[in-house]
Amino acid sequence: MASSLVHTILSTIRIWAENLAGRWGIPPLFVSILAWIAAFVFVIVLVLLMVLLAVYLERKVSGYIQSRLGPMRVGPIGLFQTPMDALKILSKEDIVPRGADKIMHTIGPVFFFVAVVIGYVVIPWDHGAIAARVVDLNIGILLIVAVSSLGLLGIMVGGWGSNNKWSLLGAMRAVAQMISYEVALLLAIVCVVVQAGSMSLSVITADQSGTLLEWNILRWWLWPALLLYAIASIAESKRVPFDIPEAESELVAGYHTEYSGMKFGFFFLGEYAHLFIIALIGAVLFLGGWQSPLPASVADPIPGFVWLMGKALAIIVVTMWIRWTLPRLRVDQLMEFAWKGLVPLGFVAIMVTGLAVALGLGGGGM
């Protein structure tokens, strides 16, 4: 299998590096730190690439939905448009408004971006120990949820530090929205955790191994959780119809109104990275992670991380479809929907899942 070939290559490189380090007398702790850094760099590069792809896709999908062509001029079918825009953003002037808190204004976007990217370290990209993930925490999903809500702090700090009322309003809305939907998101995740019996993402993936029918999306007792996750995750990534923190027609640009240049770029990157991680978790929780949908008897030439990426991209395209279809909710309706609609639905979902697992339908290793 090709995926095992990838592993052979990667493990060969690792053994070679370890031997080299041994010959040069570098302590093994240092080597493993280096390996971590290398893995983290790999993750960040991957994130940036995926963000570029997602932005390009967004433009194309929105264009096609709106009877337009989307970017067509830079490169073949406009493929280089987003890299060029990224370069443009890098070269733009960084403006800090008068009266703004300079330190907070700078920390905000960085904090937001880092908090989002940290979540990537626990995503199981593939089976096997090497290159599969940076770390395999047994509470992986908990880490992601915890860290991504830290990103809120970045938004709040940035919105507050901008000395702009629109930014402040946007930041307040963002905090209110994300705290509320975090609860719903967590309830949806709990269902899957109950089903798999573990908070480790690789165990959750393994729980869905076997045929296509074993995927959580095809287990009917997880459907309430799936619906809940779909809605809450879109709200978490602050996209239409839940984009009230930046609601363009109301708050100009919300919490990043006063940002330009690379600081804005961090917010922008962070947003798409957040979208991507939401899609990745969705793929892991409900679509079988890196596992191939093909039956086991068919030799699968595609490595697992490509499957995972493909699933995540499919989810992203669906969120784009939703984004370019629906109007935006109002802030009070949004909160009402979260607390009166989704949270009760979450308890129902947990009950359904719990009953199914208790009756022996679900796997459940509790």
Place this chain on the structure above:
Amino acid sequence: MWGYVRDIWQGAKSIVVGHIVTFRNFWRPKITDRYPHGNADENWQPGPGYRGGFALLKSDKEGRELRCTACMSCARACPVGCIHIEGEGKGKERHPVSFYIDMGLCVYCHQCVEACPSEALTMTDEYEISGTSRASLVRDLAQLIAAGEGQTEVSRVL
């Protein structure tokens, strides 16, 4: 209770219908003309009465003399006063020696063409009339005559 359920059902249905609409539009032919690339040039023609640039016409196909008699009707009719003419000669001999139209001021209202008693001034369907400086927007006599080369009819007028 029943109303509550029905509200949820209808809300969900309306949202699904919206997605069907956007999905259908996703596959429709796109209307973008990739001007000036692609096939935009063949596809797009200005309408029959399009009001673009200006031209001064000659009295016959061979192009011997101008129809314009420098009577100033067009300059008087212009609401913004963007036409400047200097004429020479008397009676039948009268002809313009300088004729400026400032396209930067022009509001493309076509009233000068309608005012012209000798059907000498016309608007063309030239549509790429932007320039990089204000001076480049001023059309002089030679440019106006060149724009009317080979044309014998004025643009649509009652």
Place this chain on the structure above:
Amino acid sequence: MSETAQAPLRTEDITVNVGPQHPSTHGVLRFVVTLEGETIRECVPHIGYLHSSLEKIAETLRFGQYITNTDRFDYLNGLGNELCYVQAVERLLGVEPPPRTQFIRTLMAELKRISSHLVYLGTYGNDTGAVTVFLHAFRERELLMNMFEAVTGGRLLYNYLRIGGLRNDLPTGFDEQVCSFLEHFPPRLEEMNDLLTKNRIFIARTRGVGLLTAEQALSYGVTGPTLRGCGVSYDMRKLRPYAAYDQVEFDVPTFPEGDCLARHLVRMEEMRQSLRIVRQLLDKMPDGEVQADVPRRLKPEPGEVYERVESPRGELGCYLVSDGSDKPYRMHWRGPSFYNLQALPEMVRGGLVADFIATLGSLDPVAPDIDR
């Protein structure tokens, strides 16, 4: 317990500028909005950013020359504005345009109404966050623009109507163009309704928002779809039929709720009624001249005249005073957007920021029409 713990939490109102540079002010408008959290305490419109002195300019131009300026203040209703002005001058002069002219004028005004409501539909979708409907509406509007270009030679600034007539007759093949539009457009309108009007989120955003009672509306001089959305059937085309409106059948849609959704539904229904009018006009279109005999130099008798037409935004009025010369002594436009905007502070007080945007969009203001 200490005193401070019992005292209510002290909050402060914040004042924000919505505009002059804001994504949803439909041009250059400015509102000073006082917010308590997200709730609007007070909203003060500041106008004048697009004042273009059109009324004063009229005093320096001859009657025929001014037509070119009428396209420019309510740029979504160019042909309707021309109609208003031309009718005012014709009444001053006592000129009666030929019947074919009246039909073509009505036809163009109704097509322009559809085009204007399409812009409203698109921008309102944009205001409520549904961006796609904006481009769908503009895609259909493009077909109308092509028609206007074929007839008048311009896409936005037409200068098509003349005192006592028209610049030119309809071009050949125009009937087929309109007929194919009449075939093509209704399903697309239904599609846009599916996408926006029937959407549950959109209804939640607009129902019961920006409430205006009929009494309030009348006292502020609100007209057009905004007034008809309060249940008052007030339409110049019915009340005082001008041009060829007495020759066609149509309904004046009214909705009694007085909220944003009612105003939206009025406009959607008006588009269907306009299609109906266009169809009848094409069927009944008489032959003949399109220009009445008018002297080359127009010198009306001294006097004054006030002419009203129904623009897509409401009652558009043109007041002309003549002192016997070839230029107006004084002219005044009654821009419907200006009067409709006066009711906005009443409508948004106590609402949320999002409601403010939804209400402003539902008035369909055109900034140059407010400032003139």
